[in-house]
Amino acid sequence: MNCPDCQxxxxxxxxxxxxxxxxxxxxxxxxxxxxxxxxxQLFQQTIHTLHSFPVQRVDADFLVGINEKLSPEPFAKLxxxxxxxxxxxxxxxxxxxxxAVGVISAAxxxxxxxxxxxxxxxKSSLDKNIVQAMAVDQQESDYYPGIPYLAQNTRPEPAxxxxxxxxxxxxxxxxxxxxxxxxxxxxxxxxxxxxxxLHPSLSQLKSLAPDLVVTVHxxxxxxxxxxxxxxxxxxxxxxxxSGNALLVTLPCSQISSFQDLFGxxxxxxxxxxxxRLGKNAPSRLMTVAVAFQ
Amino acid sequence: xxxFFLLAPLLCIAAFSAPAAGKGxxxxxxxxxxxxxxxxxxxxxxxxxxxxxxxxxxxIYNLAFNYVKNEEEAKDxxxxxxxxxxxxxxxxxxxxxxxxxxxxxxxxxxxxxYKRLKRSGxxxxxxxxDDNSSLQLTGGESPEKxxxxxxxxxxxxxxxxxMNESEKEILLLRDLQGMAYEEISEILDIPLGTVKSKLxxxxxxxxxxxxxxxxxx
Numbered sequence: 001m002n003c004p005d006c007q008x009x010x011x012x013x014x015x016x017x018x019x020x021x022x023x024x025x026x027x028x029x030x031x032x033x034x035x036x037x038x039x040x041q042l043f044q045q046t047i048h049t050l051h052s053f054p055v056q057r058v059d060a061d062f063l064v065g066i067n068e069k070l071s072p073e074p075f076a077k078l079x080x081x082x083x084x085x086x087x088x089x090x091x092x093x094x095x096x097x098x099x100a101v102g103v104i105s106a107a108x109x110x111x112x113x114x115x116x117x118x119x120x121x122x123k124s125s126l127d128k129n130i131v132q133a134m135a136v137d138q139q140e141s142d143y144y145p146g147i148p149y150l151a152q153n154t155r156p157e158p159a160x161x162x163x164x165x166x167x168x169x170x171x172x173x174x175x176x177x178x179x180x181x182x183x184x185x186x187x188x189x190x191x192x193x194x195x196x197x198l199h200p201s202l203s204q205l206k207s208l209a210p211d212l213v214v215t216v217h218x219x220x221x222x223x224x225x226x227x228x229x230x231x232x233x234x235x236x237x238x239x240x241x242s243g244n245a246l247l248v249t250l251p252c253s254q255i256s257s258f259q260d261l262f263g264x265x266x267x268x269x270x271x272x273x274x275x276r277l278g279k280n281a282p283s284r285l286m287t288v289a290v291a292f293q
Numbered sequence: 294x295x296x297f298f299l300l301a302p303l304l305c306i307a308a309f310s311a312p313a314a315g316k317g318x319x320x321x322x323x324x325x326x327x328x329x330x331x332x333x334x335x336x337x338x339x340x341x342x343x344x345x346x347x348x349x350x351x352x353i354y355n356l357a358f359n360y361v362k363n364e365e366e367a368k369d370x371x372x373x374x375x376x377x378x379x380x381x382x383x384x385x386x387x388x389x390x391x392x393x394x395x396x397x398x399x400x401x402x403x404x405x406x407y408k409r410l411k412r413s414g415x416x417x418x419x420x421x422x423d424d425n426s427s428l429q430l431t432g433g434e435s436p437e438k439x440x441x442x443x444x445x446x447x448x449x450x451x452x453x454x455x456m457n458e459s460e461k462e463i464l465l466l467r468d469l470q471g472m473a474y475e476e477i478s479e480i481l482d483i484p485l486g487t488v489k490s491k492l493x494x495x496x497x498x499x500x501x502x503x504x505x506x507x508x509x510x
Contacts, residue, residue, distance in 0.1 A: 011493035046500045050468035058354045069376045
């Protein structure tokens with residue numbers, strides 16, 4: 001037996017797990033080899049040290065602890081939550097206050113006329129219906145000489161504004177909608193409208209297909225004449241009378257000059273319409289229907 | 294050879310001190326009794342589980358203690374092992390193999406707890422001066438000898454801690470838990486021959502480490 005073989009059998013030898021003849025050979029080698037004998041002594045001491053490790057014994061409450069871990073405390077979740085509330089009283093109070101503020105804010109917002117997505121969608125749907133009723137993709141505007149933005153007011157004015165030397169007669173706006181769309185209301189002309197102010201029919205407007213409709217609420221023929229002169233006096237614009245409406249065809253680049261004719265109450269034009277028409281394209285023409293009422 | 298003179302009194306003390314693991318109250322454990330208790334637990338007898346705990350508590354506690362080297366931590370770890378065993382008892386396929394199955398659960402828990410504690414720097418904070426890491430040996434030796442004995446055991450523990458996982462486990466099971474080769478084979482799920490060869494390597498490795506790390510011994 002050589003030294004490596006001998007030392008490899010130390011573990012089995014100390015456990016008495018080798019055959020007797022091998023054990024005898026090993027003992028003979030250990031008696032003859034001092035180096036292996038020293039290693040064997042060290043090996044024995046190491047194993048005996050391991051065997052001498054003291055046995056630790058559990059505490060008396062070991063089993064009780066296991067049963068406590070196995071049996072969950074009744075209402076443990078509720079107790080935990082309550083203790084959390086006690087420990088974090090300020091946090092819980094703040095959370096409740098925040099919740100209350102949130103509820104109140106939601107209630108206020110629900111009651112107030114805020115432009116929500118739903119409202120906007122409804123408005124958009126209404127506008128779409130109007131456009132469909134007009135059957136033309138156009139814009140309209142009312143012009144009251146000397147009475148800026150009067151057409152936007154849906155409530156009857158108690159007294160019309162007057163300027164020296166000029167008589168203005170505001171249109172009857174008792175019927176909502178007729179003030180905004182006096183020419184285009186599919187329900188027909190307001191019943192209280194003067195008989196002399198005949199509206200162009202809807203079919204007429206459809207056939208005209210203007211890009212913009214401006215309704216002029218002039219109180220006298222002189223005012224109508226002045227405005228007609230300005231509209232027809234521009235050599236760059238083409239005009240054509242159609243019933244009570246004057247069709248003006250002008251380059252898109254001169255829309256500002258057209259708007260200036262109406263002073264501070266100049267017709268507002270939707271930017272999307274202008275973009276569609278190509279405002280920056282000088283050669284592009286647009287048609288405006290100016291209706292006198 | 295100095296190591297021999299140092300350890301010689303230790304061997305004498307060990308012979309008359311506390312019984313080795315697996316003895317004492319646990320000697321009452323027989324496979325038959327364990328199997329009967331396991332079947333009773335499966336039928337809903339909770340007292341039978343308490344009896345099982347009493348049969349295995351010291352062995353499992355020592356296994357845990359040799360991993361974490363702290364009494365409170367070992368107690369908590371051993372309790373967790375029994376709690377896991379109780380909850381998973383219905384998954385035990387062979388009720389005659391409860392012991393091996395319990396040790397498998399125990400080793401898994403020990404590995405996980407050891408890794409967690411090691412990551413948190415727990416073992417670097419313990420020292421020989423720490424009361425929790427010192428060992429109380431019985432016997433009428435002088436305080437100097439007891440102190441030397443404690444120091445030697447602690448050095449061996451520290452050396453074992455530097456060994457790889459498989460070597461450490463087989464040393465714990467065989468030389469600290471006093472298990473037979475067949476039991477170790479079942480627990481680690483390796484052939485008997487592999488148990489012997491691994492044990493031989495682990496023991497030789499420990500011997501060589503002790504000789505190299507502590508030449509003064």
